[in-house]
Amino acid sequence: MNFDLSEEQRLLKDSVRRYGADHGDFTAWRARVERGEAFDAASWRRMADLGWLALTTPEEDGGLGGGPVDTMVVAEAFGRYLMLEPYISACVIAPVLLAAATDEVRARFMPSLVEGGVLVSLADAEPGGRFDIHRIATRAEVVEGGYRLTGEKSHALDGASADWFIVPARTAGADDSEGGISLFLAPAKAEGLTVARSRAMDNRHNASLKLDGVLVSGESLIGRLGDGFxxxxxxxxxxxxxxxxxxxxxxxxxxxxxxxxxxxxxxxxxxxxxxxxxxxxxxxxxxxxxxxxxxxxxxxxxxxxxxxxxxxxxxxxxxxxxxxxxxxxxxxxxxxxxxxxxxxxxxxxxxxxxxxxxxxxxxxxxxxxxxxxxxxxxxxxx
Missing domain, CATH: 1.20.140.10 (Butyryl-CoA Dehydrogenase, subunit A, domain 3)
Incomplete structure (x- = not known):
């Protein structure tokens, strides 16, 4: 398959490769893992300075407005050098979802994502849901001023370090229906939210969530109510x-x-x-x-x-x-x-x-x- 990169993408690829070669020492990587560090915070800041964290964020939100090929180039280098930084969760998945949030939420979160100052993780799986992302039993009840979230999430990629979670919850329909799913932003320190942190076999620090009547504001809704799938x-x-x-x-x-x-x-x-x-x-x-x-x-x-x-x-x-x-x-x-x-x-x-x-x-x-x-x-x- 002929898949030619543009000049800018080739420069990006060379930059990421050089960074990995310079900072991807396996001995240092093992030392961080043995210390129990989720990732290298100094490296994350350097990646922000290099503009990698801004690649997928829309230009109107302070990002570079890059596309899937740009993401591919960076992610490939992350795999080559076993980088543990939460790039895919915070800088690929989160911007796609937050782009549908209100202007106020975007103004609050997007610049912080670009600067590496906030980590947002998608709680994508539930107990018994296997790999079907539409099997959602977590419920969101409309209350005065917002919503009340109740349920469990079995996995949130890089969730152990997350400041905020994006929580898919059901506002209508059966547990296996694609309709009636809504997306909500919830702070990691919200009252009623229990975050159980764990380390996977590949040394990624993930999390599972238990939501016991977590209250979120009306502006925490991402996209349209019941139409989030x-x-x-x-x-x-x-x-x-x-x-x-x-x-x-x-x-x-x-x-x-x-x-x-x-x-x-x-x-x-x-x-x-x-x-x-x-x-x-x-x-x-x-x-x-x-x-x-x-x-x-x-x-x-x-x-x-x-x-x-x-x-x-x-x-x-x-x-x-x-x-x-x-x-x-x-x-x-x-x-x-x-x-x-x-x-x-x-x-x-x-x-x-x-x-x-x-x-x-x-x-x-x-x-x-x-x-x-x-x-x-x-x-x-x-």
Whole structure:
């Protein structure tokens, strides 16, 4: 697939790559993880100074008004260097949602997002909802001056560090209906909101929420009351494609590490790379990386197209990248031998990250089922 970057995008790619090479030392990364830090706050400020946090924010809100390709370029580097900063949650998903908020809310939040001064996380999943973002049992009741939120959220990406949460809640309809969903902004310190923080296997600090009659103001509503699913779907699709780019970056990095290991590690007096069977496995890894990159490009283009077609393409891409990424990650660990399973070697951490990316917003099995359902005769796309 021919996917040429513009001059500005090539410069952005070079800048992000240089930053990762300069600040992506694995020893320092492990030290931060062992200290229990969610991410490097100093690095986050530098990213704001470089303008990366402003890429997807509309120009009228103080951002750069960039598109999906710009996001792809940055997210790919995040994957290559295992960066832990909450870029996808705070600077990809949140701006898509907040763009539909009131002028007052946008004026309050968008400049802070661009400057890295506030972190906003989408609480995207519920217990029992599996990967279906429309399965929402959390309820929002209209009260004087605003809304009362009651329910549970099982996952909020980077939610352990969030200052605010975007909470999808049901204002009408059955728990599995796409209609009747509304989106609300809730502060992390709101009365009645319990935030349970956790660290995932890839060292991302996420959260689950319990909302016990949390009161939010009327201006906290994002978009139209009861008509939030389309906006939620759009934001999640942007998050999915950014995660695909992150996976491709991680796959490239771990493939390169494996090739270097095969060239230098000796067995029976010969380098491992001299064994034909291992050469074939390395080539299969390279093919898988190229497959994933092509699907990432296709999904990135689809973000600007029709919603129904976008859903099919992104499901196809998420399914295939999930398969190829796990293949590459597992092959890398196996080809490194026993040391590949240790915490001291980077490849083990890349595999963990790829596993969690596959799980994010629906794993490969889920998206294959979604794609199959959309292709059935008479199927109506959501």
């Amino acid at each position: 389309g906006l939620l779907r759009q934001a999640v699709d942007h998050g999915v494609v950014a995660r695909l780019a992150e996976a491709v970056g991680a796959m490239d990095a771990v493939h390169e590490m494996t090739l270097e290991y095969l060239k230098t590690r000796k067995q029976f007096g010969q380098t491992l790379g001299s064994f034909q069977a291992l050469q074939h496995r390395a080539v299969d890894m390279a093919i898988a990386c190229e497959e994933a990159r092509s699907m990432m490009y296709l999904a990135t283009i689809a973000l600007s197209g029709d919603a129904a077609e976008r859903k099919k393409v992104i499901s196809a891409a998420k399914a295939r990248v999930g398969q190829t990424s796990l293949y590459v990650g597992r092959q890398a660990v196996q080809l490194h031998g026993g040391v590949g399973f240790t915490e001291e070697l980077a490849v083990a951490h890349y595999l963990k990250r790829l596993i969690m990316i596959d799980m994010a917003f629906g794993n490969a099995d889920h998206h294959r089922a979604e794609l199959a359902a959309s292709l059935e005769p008479g199927a109506v796309a959501a």
